[in-house]
Amino acid sequence: MDEELERDERVFLLGEEVAQYDGAYKVSRGLWKKYGDKRIIDTPIAEMGFAGIAVGSAMAGLRPICEFMTFNFSMQAIDQIINSAAKTSYMSAGLQSVPIVFRGPNGHATGVAAQHSQCFAAWYGHCPGLKVLSPWSAEDAKGLLKAAIRDDNPVVFLENELLYGVAFEVSEEAQSKDFVVPIGKAKVERQGTLITLVSHSRYVGHCLDAAAVLAEEGIECEVINLRSIRPLDMETIESSVAKTNHLVTVEGGWPQFGVGAEICARIMEGPALNYLDAPVIRVTGVDIPMPYAKILEEHSVPQIRDIITAVRKALNI
C-alpha cells in the first residue's frame, strides 16, 4: 500500500483504526505517520456510510482502498459494494468507472466465534462486475494488492488474519516497487503427477503440508494456489487435471454453493471431465456456524489429515 500511495496521489486508505491505531491488525502501520490525515482516514463505525463514501469518491476520480476490519462487517455495506460499485460500469454502459479496492481479513481466525468467522469468497465471487482475490503467500499479497489498486474496477481483496503472522520467502523480483501479479491467473505452487490439489488463501499452506507428508509415500501432489476467485482460472486447473486425472479442492468456507462447488461444476462442463479417473472431492469447512470452544473449532475446519484422507480416497489407496 505504501508503494501505491507514493506512486499515485489519488490513492488513499479509509477504514476503522487504519490511521492513528496503525490498523487493527497493524497492516497499515506507519502509513498515517508518513502520509497524514488526508490520505489515511480513520472512520467512525459506519460501514454502510464509509463504504458508500469510498465508492462515491472513486466515481469522482479518486482511488480509494476501503478497509473492513473483517469482511464479516462488510455485510453492513454489501449493498454499496454490489449495487453501487460492481454493477455501475455495466449499468452506465462504460461511462462511469469505480476504481476501488475493498480489503480486509476474511474467513475464520481462532476463538472469535460464529459472527466473526465467515468466509465471503463464494458470496463476492458470485457477482459479475467484481474481481475477487484471495492471496496466500507474501508475494501474492503484495503483487495482487498492487494489481488491485492499479485496476480501474472494484476489487474485493480477501486477506486472512492467521496468515498475517506467517513469514514467507520473497524473491528479488517481488521486492520491486512495480511487482504486480496478474489478476485471474492461478499459480502452481508445487508440481506433481498423481493428483491435483486446488485451494485458496490459508489452505494452500495446508495442501502443501499434506503434499509433503504424502510425498514420503511417493504420492506426488500438484498444488494449485487459485489467487483469484473471480475470475477463476479454470485453464490452469484443467491442464493439471489432464496430467494427474484426480482433483481435490480445499477451502475454509461452507460447502453449499462454495468455491469447490463452482470448480466441480466447471470441471464437469469442460474438457477435463474426460480426464478424471474419480469424482472430484471437496474438502470444506463444516456446514455450521463457527463454534467457540477450541476442540469444536478445530473440528469445524479442514485439517491436514482431512486433505490426506481425501487424496487417498480419490486415488483409492
Added chain:
Amino acid sequence: MLLSVNSMQKMLTIISNVLKGSASKNVARVVAARTYADFTAEATFDVKKCDTHRLDDAPPTKSVLTREDALKYYRTMQVIRRMELKADQLYKQKIIRGFCHLSDGQEACAVGIEAGIKPTDHLITAYRAHGYTYTRGVSVREILAELTGRRGGCAKGKGGSMHMYANNFYGGNGIVGAQVPLGAGVALACKYLDTDQVCATLYGDGAANQGQIFEAYNMASLWKLPCIFICENNKYAMGTSVERSSASTEYYKRGDFIPGLRVDGMDILCVKEATKYAADLCRAGKGPIVMELQTYRYHGHSMSDPGVSYRTREEIQEVRSKSDPISLLKDRMLANNMASVEELKEIDVQVRKEIEEAAQFATTDPEPPLEELCNHIFYNDAPLEVRGTLPWTKLKSIS
C-alpha cells in the same frame, strides 16, 4: 387504511398554506425599464424567506431575474414537464417498461438547483432522475431512448430509467438512500483534489429515514465535506405520507449538528437562491448543509401507482392550480412584461416539437445488438469471456 376525512382536510390546509405563500409574490421592482414596447430586461422578485436551522443568516429574500434566464428556466421546465408526460404516454403504450418514476410538478427543483450551482459542480440523485439527467446535459432524445431501451439511449439501453449518467452526474440510483453516502464521497473527492466544487446530494422524504444518511451526515460534518444534502420532500414516500413515516417531518433539521434550510420547492427563484447560498457556504469550507425542498409530484410514485389511493384528487388539483412551478414563473414573467404570451406559446410549440422528435427517435431506434450483451462489465480492461445460459456458450465482453 387511509387517512380520515378530518386529517385529510388538515393536511390539505397545511399544504395549501405552505404553498400559497409563493403565489402572491409576483410584485417586482423593475430595474432596467425600456420603452413599453420592449420587454423588461431584468426584474427583482420577492421570494419566501427560508426557515433556517443553526444558521445566523439565510438566503436572500429577493432574487434578480434576467429576461434571458427567465426564458431559459421556462423552457427547461417545460421540456422536463413535456418529457415526463411523454414518458407517461409511452409507458401506457407499453413502449417503456419496468420502472418509471416521473417528476412532473417538481421541475423547479431540478432547474432551480442547476441554476444555483455550476456545470463543474457535481450532482447525484435517486430514481426520480429524468429531470436531473436533462439539466445535467443529456438530450431528451438520449433520455427517452434509454427509457425505451434502445441503442441510442444515454446508457446504450443497459441502464434504463434509474441508471442514467453524465459528466458530473452520478445517476440515477435505484437503492433508496444509497446515493447519499455516494454523494458525500463525491464531495470528499472535491475536497481532496482541492477543487472549488460542491456536490448536490439528493434524496426524498422517504429516504430521509435511512440510517446510512445519518452515517453520511456524521462523516460529512466531521470532515467538513462540501456536500449539499438536499431532501426533495414531496409529502409521500410511495403511498406513505410524511406524517406516517417520520417522527420528525422537519427534514431540514434532521442533520442535527448540520445547518439546514427549508425552501419553497415550487418557486424556482427560491430554490436557486437557496442553492446558491448553500453552495457558497460549502465553497467557503463551512459545509455540509441540509436543504429541504418542499415540493409535490403530480404523478403517483411510479407508473404502477395511480397516486390517488393515499391522497385526494382535490389535493393534487389544488397544487396544480395554486402552486404549479411553471405557471408561477410564467405569471411572474407576464406580469412584469418580461415576455409576451405569444413568445411563451412559441416556446411551448418548439418544446412540443423537440419532445415529439425525441419520442420518434426513441420508438424507432433499434434495440441494442446482442453482441453487446456482455460489454462494459469492467472498465478499461482486456476483453473477457463470459458464460452464457448454457455451459458451452462463450460470450464476449469488451470494456
